[in-house]
Amino acid sequence: MLFNNLDQLYRSVIMDHYKKPRNRGTLDGDHCITVSMNNPSCGDKIQVSLEIKDNKVVNVKYLGSGCAISQSSASMMTEAIKGLEIDKVHQLTFDFSEMVQGRDHQDDLDLGDAEALHGVSQYPARIKCATLPWKAVEKALREVNEAQNK
Secondary structure (H helix, E strand, C coil), X not given: CHHHHHHHHHHHHHHHHHHCCCCECCCCCCCEXXXXXXXXXXXXXXXXXXXXXXXXXXXXXXXXXXXXXXXXXXXXXXXXHCCCXXXXXXXXXXXXXXXXXXXXXXXXXCCHHHHHHHHHHHCHHHHXXXXXXXXXXXXXXXXXXXXXXX
């Protein structure tokens, strides 16, 4: 009975983010980068905009379309990484990916509501949906790093 209630709670959190997305929109400016990615196997599309100052994600927004898992994950991800230093964002994206693939991950990191997506590991076809926005953030951070190292 406890697992059924917990499962229902996780579904409720996921649907809340899907129906009432957080940080939806775009950013532009001198300290902003925007990347787009898609998951051709199911049609999910995501655009993530990051505002980075002093080695910190000071703001993050997203636009996208697709399934409830990809769009909820994007909303959850924006809440989890906003205000964090870049190194911490890298660690969270790695741990989120490990979690949704059913692998060991650091339990002491705060993934926020994104922890509700841990059950995705039971549905391999949905792992790409859940990780798409997080991979977009990693791509954006790589582009920022490459630009700084030129």
